[in-house]
Amino acid sequence: MIEHPGLMLALSIAERLAIFAYAISGFIEARRRRLDPVGTFLVAMATAFGGGTVRDVLLERRPFYWVEHQNYALAIFVLSFFAPVVLKWTSRVLSDRALLVADAIGLGLFSISGTSLAMSAQMPWFTSVIMGVATGVFGGILRDVLCNEVPLILRDSRPYATCAFAGCGLYLLLAQTPLDAVYNVLLSTTFILLARLLTYRFDVRLPH
Template identity: 55%
Template sequence: MHVPLALLMGPLPLILHIMEVIGVLAFAVSGVVDARKQRLDVVGTFVVAFATAFGGGTVRDVLLDRRPFYWVDHEGYVLLIFVMSFGASFVLRVVSRVASDRAMIVADAIGLGLFSVTGASLALVAQMTPTVAVMMGIISAVFGGVVRDVLCNEVPMILRDRSPYATCSFIGCWIYIGLTWVEVQQEAALLTGALAIIAMRLVSVRYGWKLPS
Protein backbone atom coordinates (compact mmCIF):
# COMPACT_ATOMS: atom_id res chain seq x y z
CA MET A 1 0.00 0.00 0.00
CA HIS A 2 1.34 3.43 -0.90
CA VAL A 3 1.86 5.61 2.16
CA PRO A 4 1.91 9.37 1.49
CA LEU A 5 5.11 11.18 2.41
CA ALA A 6 3.16 13.45 4.75
CA LEU A 7 2.22 10.44 6.87
CA LEU A 8 5.86 9.47 7.23
CA MET A 9 7.18 12.93 8.00
CA GLY A 10 4.39 15.22 9.18
CA PRO A 11 3.86 15.91 12.88
CA LEU A 12 0.54 15.16 14.52
CA PRO A 13 -1.70 18.22 14.84
CA LEU A 14 -2.07 19.92 18.23
CA ILE A 15 -5.64 18.72 18.69
CA LEU A 16 -4.51 15.10 18.53
CA HIS A 17 -1.90 15.73 21.20
CA ILE A 18 -4.63 17.19 23.39
CA MET A 19 -6.86 14.19 22.70
CA GLU A 20 -3.91 11.93 23.47
CA VAL A 21 -3.52 13.43 26.94
CA ILE A 22 -7.26 13.11 27.60
CA GLY A 23 -7.25 9.49 26.43
CA VAL A 24 -4.24 8.48 28.54
CA LEU A 25 -5.73 10.15 31.62
CA ALA A 26 -9.14 8.58 31.04
CA PHE A 27 -7.69 5.09 30.73
CA ALA A 28 -5.39 5.64 33.72
CA VAL A 29 -8.27 6.87 35.89
CA SER A 30 -10.37 3.85 34.91
CA GLY A 31 -7.47 1.67 36.03
CA VAL A 32 -7.24 3.50 39.36
CA VAL A 33 -10.99 3.16 39.91
CA ASP A 34 -10.99 -0.59 39.21
CA ALA A 35 -7.90 -1.15 41.35
CA ARG A 36 -9.49 0.61 44.31
CA LYS A 37 -12.66 -1.42 43.88
CA GLN A 38 -10.49 -4.52 44.30
CA ARG A 39 -8.85 -2.94 47.39
CA LEU A 40 -5.36 -3.11 45.88
CA ASP A 41 -2.48 -1.30 47.56
CA VAL A 42 -0.49 1.56 46.03
CA VAL A 43 1.77 -0.75 44.02
CA GLY A 44 -1.18 -2.73 42.69
CA THR A 45 -3.02 0.46 41.80
CA PHE A 46 -0.03 1.78 39.86
CA VAL A 47 0.41 -1.51 37.97
CA VAL A 48 -3.26 -1.62 36.96
CA ALA A 49 -3.38 2.07 35.97
CA PHE A 50 -0.13 1.80 34.02
CA ALA A 51 -1.25 -1.34 32.21
CA THR A 52 -4.58 0.26 31.31
CA ALA A 53 -2.98 3.42 29.91
CA PHE A 54 -0.05 1.83 28.08
CA GLY A 55 -0.82 -1.88 27.63
CA GLY A 56 -2.22 -1.55 24.14
CA GLY A 57 0.51 0.77 22.92
CA THR A 58 3.24 -1.45 24.32
CA VAL A 59 1.88 -4.58 22.63
CA ARG A 60 1.62 -2.64 19.38
CA ASP A 61 5.19 -1.40 19.66
CA VAL A 62 6.45 -4.94 20.38
CA LEU A 63 4.62 -6.35 17.35
CA LEU A 64 5.91 -3.54 15.13
CA ASP A 65 9.43 -3.78 16.62
CA ARG A 66 9.18 -0.07 17.41
CA ARG A 67 11.54 1.61 19.88
CA PRO A 68 11.43 3.39 22.19
CA PHE A 69 8.14 2.22 23.62
CA TYR A 70 5.39 4.84 23.77
CA TRP A 71 5.60 5.22 27.56
CA VAL A 72 9.39 5.49 27.44
CA ASP A 73 9.07 8.35 24.98
CA HIS A 74 6.43 10.03 27.18
CA GLU A 75 7.95 9.72 30.65
CA GLY A 76 5.80 12.51 32.03
CA TYR A 77 2.68 10.37 31.69
CA VAL A 78 4.30 7.59 33.72
CA LEU A 79 5.20 10.00 36.52
CA LEU A 80 1.66 11.41 36.48
CA ILE A 81 0.16 7.93 36.84
CA PHE A 82 2.61 7.22 39.67
CA VAL A 83 1.38 10.31 41.53
CA MET A 84 -2.24 9.40 40.80
CA SER A 85 -1.69 5.95 42.33
CA PHE A 86 -0.39 7.42 45.59
CA GLY A 87 -3.28 9.85 45.69
CA ALA A 88 -5.89 7.34 44.55
CA SER A 89 -8.40 8.27 47.25
CA PHE A 90 -8.12 11.95 46.33
CA VAL A 91 -8.40 11.11 42.62
CA LEU A 92 -11.60 9.16 43.24
CA ARG A 93 -13.13 12.03 45.22
CA VAL A 94 -12.28 14.53 42.47
CA VAL A 95 -13.58 12.24 39.74
CA SER A 96 -16.85 11.66 41.58
CA ARG A 97 -17.35 15.42 42.03
CA VAL A 98 -16.32 16.85 38.67
CA ALA A 99 -16.81 13.96 36.25
CA SER A 100 -20.13 12.21 35.84
CA ASP A 101 -20.39 8.75 34.33
CA ARG A 102 -21.27 10.45 31.04
CA ALA A 103 -18.07 12.53 31.15
CA MET A 104 -15.98 9.40 31.70
CA ILE A 105 -17.70 7.67 28.78
CA VAL A 106 -16.88 10.66 26.55
CA ALA A 107 -13.23 10.68 27.68
CA ASP A 108 -12.96 6.93 27.09
CA ALA A 109 -14.47 7.32 23.62
CA ILE A 110 -11.89 10.01 22.82
CA GLY A 111 -9.11 7.68 23.90
CA LEU A 112 -10.58 4.88 21.82
CA GLY A 113 -10.72 7.07 18.72
CA LEU A 114 -7.26 8.54 19.13
CA PHE A 115 -5.36 5.36 19.92
CA SER A 116 -7.12 3.47 17.15
CA VAL A 117 -6.09 5.80 14.33
CA THR A 118 -2.59 6.49 15.65
CA GLY A 119 -1.99 2.76 16.05
CA ALA A 120 -3.14 2.18 12.49
CA SER A 121 -0.98 5.05 11.20
CA LEU A 122 2.14 3.67 12.89
CA ALA A 123 1.48 0.29 11.30
CA LEU A 124 1.21 1.92 7.87
CA VAL A 125 4.49 3.73 8.49
CA ALA A 126 6.02 0.30 9.23
CA GLN A 127 4.72 -0.81 5.79
CA MET A 128 2.12 -3.21 7.19
CA THR A 129 -0.88 -4.21 5.06
CA PRO A 130 -4.18 -2.39 5.63
CA THR A 131 -5.66 -5.39 7.47
CA VAL A 132 -2.70 -5.59 9.83
CA ALA A 133 -2.84 -1.82 10.33
CA VAL A 134 -6.48 -2.06 11.40
CA MET A 135 -5.65 -4.83 13.87
CA MET A 136 -2.81 -2.75 15.29
CA GLY A 137 -5.22 0.13 15.75
CA ILE A 138 -7.68 -2.07 17.63
CA ILE A 139 -4.93 -3.56 19.80
CA SER A 140 -3.64 -0.08 20.66
CA ALA A 141 -7.09 1.04 21.75
CA VAL A 142 -8.56 -1.95 23.60
CA PHE A 143 -5.75 -4.17 24.90
CA GLY A 144 -5.02 -1.97 27.91
CA GLY A 145 -8.59 -2.45 29.12
CA VAL A 146 -8.28 -6.21 28.67
CA VAL A 147 -5.13 -6.28 30.81
CA ARG A 148 -6.83 -4.10 33.44
CA ASP A 149 -9.77 -6.48 33.75
CA VAL A 150 -7.54 -9.56 33.91
CA LEU A 151 -5.37 -8.00 36.64
CA CYS A 152 -8.56 -7.16 38.57
CA ASN A 153 -9.77 -10.76 38.16
CA GLU A 154 -12.72 -9.83 35.94
CA VAL A 155 -13.94 -11.06 32.59
CA PRO A 156 -12.68 -8.43 30.10
CA MET A 157 -15.39 -5.86 29.37
CA ILE A 158 -14.88 -6.29 25.64
CA LEU A 159 -16.03 -9.92 26.01
CA ARG A 160 -18.96 -9.42 28.39
CA ASP A 161 -20.43 -6.13 27.13
CA ARG A 162 -22.19 -6.44 23.77
CA SER A 163 -22.19 -2.67 23.24
CA PRO A 164 -20.03 -1.85 20.17
CA TYR A 165 -16.49 -0.96 21.23
CA ALA A 166 -13.85 -2.77 19.21
CA THR A 167 -16.31 -2.64 16.32
CA CYS A 168 -16.21 1.16 16.39
CA SER A 169 -12.41 1.02 16.30
CA PHE A 170 -12.52 -1.44 13.38
CA ILE A 171 -14.79 0.74 11.25
CA GLY A 172 -13.00 3.97 12.10
CA CYS A 173 -9.58 2.52 11.25
CA TRP A 174 -10.86 1.49 7.82
CA ILE A 175 -12.23 5.00 7.30
CA TYR A 176 -8.83 6.44 8.17
CA ILE A 177 -6.99 3.99 5.90
CA GLY A 178 -9.41 4.69 3.05
CA LEU A 179 -8.76 8.41 3.34
CA THR A 180 -5.02 7.74 3.44
CA TRP A 181 -5.32 5.60 0.32
CA VAL A 182 -6.81 8.51 -1.64
CA GLU A 183 -4.11 10.79 -0.19
CA VAL A 184 -6.28 13.01 1.94
CA GLN A 185 -4.18 15.34 4.09
CA GLN A 186 -2.77 13.54 7.13
CA GLU A 187 -4.44 15.73 9.75
CA ALA A 188 -7.82 15.46 8.05
CA ALA A 189 -7.57 11.67 7.72
CA LEU A 190 -6.54 11.20 11.35
CA LEU A 191 -9.21 13.51 12.69
CA THR A 192 -11.96 12.07 10.49
CA GLY A 193 -11.13 8.52 11.54
CA ALA A 194 -10.90 9.44 15.22
CA LEU A 195 -14.11 11.48 15.18
CA ALA A 196 -15.97 8.67 13.40
CA ILE A 197 -14.96 6.24 16.15
CA ILE A 198 -15.88 8.70 18.91
CA ALA A 199 -19.25 9.42 17.34
CA MET A 200 -20.09 5.73 16.79
CA ARG A 201 -19.16 4.86 20.37
CA LEU A 202 -21.18 7.70 21.90
CA VAL A 203 -24.21 7.06 19.72
CA SER A 204 -24.12 3.33 20.53
CA VAL A 205 -24.04 4.10 24.26
CA ARG A 206 -26.74 6.76 23.96
CA TYR A 207 -29.19 4.47 22.22
CA GLY A 208 -28.16 1.21 23.89
CA TRP A 209 -27.05 -0.57 20.73
CA LYS A 210 -25.99 -4.17 21.24
CA LEU A 211 -24.12 -6.59 19.02
CA PRO A 212 -25.87 -9.89 18.16
CA SER A 213 -25.27 -12.58 20.78
Protein backbone atom coordinates (compact mmCIF):
# COMPACT_ATOMS: atom_id res chain seq x y z
CA MET A 1 0.00 0.00 0.00
CA ILE A 2 1.47 3.35 -1.04
CA GLU A 3 1.15 6.01 1.63
CA HIS A 4 1.01 9.72 0.96
CA PRO A 5 1.38 12.69 3.31
CA GLY A 6 -2.36 13.31 3.54
CA LEU A 7 -3.02 9.73 4.65
CA MET A 8 -0.21 9.77 7.20
CA LEU A 9 -1.54 13.04 8.61
CA ALA A 10 -5.08 11.62 8.77
CA LEU A 11 -3.88 8.49 10.57
CA SER A 12 -1.79 10.56 12.96
CA ILE A 13 -4.81 12.72 13.84
CA ALA A 14 -6.99 9.61 14.13
CA GLU A 15 -4.58 7.99 16.56
CA ARG A 16 -4.46 11.09 18.73
CA LEU A 17 -8.25 11.38 18.78
CA ALA A 18 -8.53 7.67 19.61
CA ILE A 19 -6.15 8.08 22.54
CA PHE A 20 -8.22 11.01 23.79
CA ALA A 21 -11.52 9.14 23.35
CA TYR A 22 -10.32 5.96 25.06
CA ALA A 23 -8.70 7.93 27.87
CA ILE A 24 -12.07 9.57 28.54
CA SER A 25 -13.77 6.18 28.66
CA GLY A 26 -11.10 5.08 31.13
CA PHE A 27 -11.71 8.16 33.28
CA ILE A 28 -15.46 7.53 33.26
CA GLU A 29 -15.11 3.88 34.23
CA ALA A 30 -12.58 4.74 36.94
CA ARG A 31 -15.00 7.32 38.33
CA ARG A 32 -17.81 4.77 38.42
CA ARG A 33 -15.50 2.43 40.33
CA ARG A 34 -14.49 5.25 42.70
CA LEU A 35 -10.79 4.74 42.03
CA ASP A 36 -8.16 7.08 43.42
CA PRO A 37 -5.92 9.13 41.06
CA VAL A 38 -3.36 6.32 40.80
CA GLY A 39 -6.03 3.80 39.82
CA THR A 40 -7.58 6.32 37.45
CA PHE A 41 -4.23 6.85 35.74
CA LEU A 42 -3.59 3.12 35.33
CA VAL A 43 -7.05 2.47 33.89
CA ALA A 44 -6.88 5.46 31.52
CA MET A 45 -3.38 4.53 30.35
CA ALA A 46 -4.31 0.91 29.73
CA THR A 47 -7.44 1.94 27.86
CA ALA A 48 -5.74 4.60 25.75
CA PHE A 49 -2.56 2.69 24.84
CA GLY A 50 -3.40 -0.99 25.32
CA GLY A 51 -4.57 -1.65 21.77
CA GLY A 52 -1.76 0.34 20.19
CA THR A 53 0.84 -1.44 22.31
CA VAL A 54 -0.49 -4.86 21.28
CA ARG A 55 -0.37 -3.72 17.65
CA ASP A 56 3.20 -2.47 18.01
CA VAL A 57 4.29 -5.74 19.64
CA LEU A 58 2.76 -7.82 16.84
CA LEU A 59 4.20 -5.57 14.12
CA GLU A 60 7.55 -5.29 15.95
CA ARG A 61 7.34 -1.51 15.95
CA ARG A 62 9.67 0.26 18.37
CA PRO A 63 9.58 2.40 20.37
CA PHE A 64 5.98 1.97 21.51
CA TYR A 65 3.73 4.89 20.64
CA TRP A 66 3.31 6.03 24.26
CA VAL A 67 7.07 5.85 24.79
CA GLU A 68 7.82 7.87 21.67
CA HIS A 69 5.09 10.40 22.49
CA GLN A 70 5.40 10.71 26.24
CA ASN A 71 3.48 13.99 26.30
CA TYR A 72 0.23 12.06 25.87
CA ALA A 73 1.06 9.85 28.82
CA LEU A 74 1.98 12.94 30.82
CA ALA A 75 -1.32 14.62 29.91
CA ILE A 76 -3.27 11.56 31.08
CA PHE A 77 -1.25 11.56 34.30
CA VAL A 78 -2.14 15.18 35.03
CA LEU A 79 -5.79 14.74 34.05
CA SER A 80 -6.10 11.73 36.34
CA PHE A 81 -6.01 14.08 39.34
CA PHE A 82 -8.81 16.29 38.00
CA ALA A 83 -11.05 13.82 36.16
CA PRO A 84 -12.85 12.54 39.30
CA VAL A 85 -13.74 16.09 40.32
CA VAL A 86 -15.09 16.96 36.87
CA LEU A 87 -16.99 13.71 36.42
CA LYS A 88 -18.58 13.59 39.86
CA TRP A 89 -21.28 16.01 38.68
CA THR A 90 -22.23 13.70 35.84
CA SER A 91 -25.24 11.49 36.41
CA ARG A 92 -24.93 7.75 35.97
CA VAL A 93 -27.12 7.75 32.85
CA LEU A 94 -25.02 10.43 31.19
CA SER A 95 -21.86 8.59 32.19
CA ASP A 96 -23.12 5.43 30.50
CA ARG A 97 -23.89 7.35 27.32
CA ALA A 98 -20.59 9.20 27.40
CA LEU A 99 -18.74 5.91 27.93
CA LEU A 100 -20.56 4.35 24.97
CA VAL A 101 -19.81 7.27 22.63
CA ALA A 102 -16.17 7.59 23.71
CA ASP A 103 -15.69 3.85 23.34
CA ALA A 104 -17.28 3.84 19.87
CA ILE A 105 -15.09 6.73 18.70
CA GLY A 106 -11.94 5.04 19.98
CA LEU A 107 -12.99 1.73 18.42
CA GLY A 108 -13.41 3.27 14.98
CA LEU A 109 -10.26 5.38 15.01
CA PHE A 110 -7.95 2.74 16.44
CA SER A 111 -9.28 -0.07 14.22
CA ILE A 112 -8.67 1.79 10.97
CA SER A 113 -5.29 3.05 12.14
CA GLY A 114 -4.21 -0.49 13.06
CA THR A 115 -5.37 -1.92 9.74
CA SER A 116 -3.56 0.76 7.74
CA LEU A 117 -0.30 0.25 9.64
CA ALA A 118 -0.55 -3.52 9.16
CA MET A 119 -1.06 -3.05 5.42
CA SER A 120 1.93 -0.71 5.32
CA ALA A 121 3.95 -3.49 6.97
CA GLN A 122 2.97 -5.80 4.07
CA MET A 123 0.66 -7.96 6.15
CA PRO A 124 -1.96 -10.10 4.28
CA TRP A 125 -5.41 -8.55 4.07
CA PHE A 126 -7.10 -10.81 6.63
CA THR A 127 -4.23 -10.39 9.08
CA SER A 128 -4.48 -6.63 8.60
CA VAL A 129 -8.17 -6.68 9.45
CA ILE A 130 -7.58 -8.78 12.57
CA MET A 131 -4.75 -6.45 13.55
CA GLY A 132 -7.11 -3.52 13.23
CA VAL A 133 -9.78 -5.21 15.34
CA ALA A 134 -7.21 -6.10 18.02
CA THR A 135 -6.01 -2.50 18.07
CA GLY A 136 -9.56 -1.28 18.47
CA VAL A 137 -10.83 -3.63 21.16
CA PHE A 138 -7.86 -4.44 23.37
CA GLY A 139 -7.83 -1.13 25.24
CA GLY A 140 -11.43 -1.68 26.29
CA ILE A 141 -10.63 -5.25 27.34
CA LEU A 142 -7.82 -4.05 29.59
CA ARG A 143 -10.06 -1.33 31.04
CA ASP A 144 -12.74 -3.85 31.98
CA VAL A 145 -10.27 -6.36 33.40
CA LEU A 146 -8.60 -3.72 35.58
CA CYS A 147 -12.06 -2.65 36.80
CA ASN A 148 -12.88 -6.27 37.67
CA GLU A 149 -15.53 -6.69 34.97
CA VAL A 150 -16.02 -9.31 32.29
CA PRO A 151 -14.83 -7.53 29.12
CA LEU A 152 -17.63 -5.87 27.17
CA ILE A 153 -16.70 -7.82 24.06
CA LEU A 154 -17.55 -11.07 25.90
CA ARG A 155 -20.67 -10.08 27.86
CA ASP A 156 -22.55 -7.93 25.33
CA SER A 157 -24.07 -9.77 22.37
CA ARG A 158 -24.59 -6.49 20.52
CA PRO A 159 -22.01 -6.16 17.70
CA TYR A 160 -18.72 -4.67 18.90
CA ALA A 161 -15.72 -6.39 17.38
CA THR A 162 -18.03 -7.24 14.47
CA CYS A 163 -18.48 -3.53 13.73
CA ALA A 164 -14.71 -3.06 13.76
CA PHE A 165 -14.21 -6.09 11.51
CA ALA A 166 -16.74 -4.83 8.96
CA GLY A 167 -15.26 -1.31 9.02
CA CYS A 168 -11.71 -2.58 8.53
CA GLY A 169 -12.91 -4.74 5.65
CA LEU A 170 -14.60 -1.70 4.14
CA TYR A 171 -11.33 0.22 4.48
CA LEU A 172 -9.45 -2.45 2.50
CA LEU A 173 -12.15 -2.57 -0.18
CA LEU A 174 -12.15 1.20 -0.62
CA ALA A 175 -8.35 1.14 -0.79
CA GLN A 176 -8.72 -0.71 -4.11
CA THR A 177 -10.78 2.14 -5.59
CA PRO A 178 -9.72 5.60 -6.83
CA LEU A 179 -11.14 7.12 -3.63
CA ASP A 180 -8.63 9.37 -1.89
CA ALA A 181 -7.02 7.55 1.05
CA VAL A 182 -7.92 10.34 3.49
CA TYR A 183 -11.61 10.04 2.62
CA ASN A 184 -11.28 6.29 2.99
CA VAL A 185 -10.07 6.75 6.57
CA LEU A 186 -12.93 9.13 7.34
CA LEU A 187 -15.62 6.95 5.77
CA SER A 188 -14.41 3.70 7.32
CA THR A 189 -14.01 5.25 10.76
CA THR A 190 -17.46 6.83 10.56
CA PHE A 191 -18.92 3.50 9.48
CA ILE A 192 -17.59 1.76 12.60
CA LEU A 193 -18.73 4.60 14.86
CA LEU A 194 -22.27 4.68 13.43
CA ALA A 195 -22.55 0.89 13.24
CA ARG A 196 -21.67 0.57 16.92
CA LEU A 197 -24.01 3.34 18.05
CA LEU A 198 -26.93 2.24 15.86
CA THR A 199 -26.72 -1.44 16.78
CA TYR A 200 -26.66 -0.40 20.42
CA ARG A 201 -29.51 2.06 20.01
CA PHE A 202 -31.77 -0.46 18.26
CA ASP A 203 -30.58 -3.36 20.41
CA VAL A 204 -29.31 -5.45 17.50
CA ARG A 205 -27.84 -8.65 18.87
CA LEU A 206 -25.76 -11.43 17.42
CA PRO A 207 -27.20 -14.95 17.61
CA HIS A 208 -25.97 -17.08 20.50
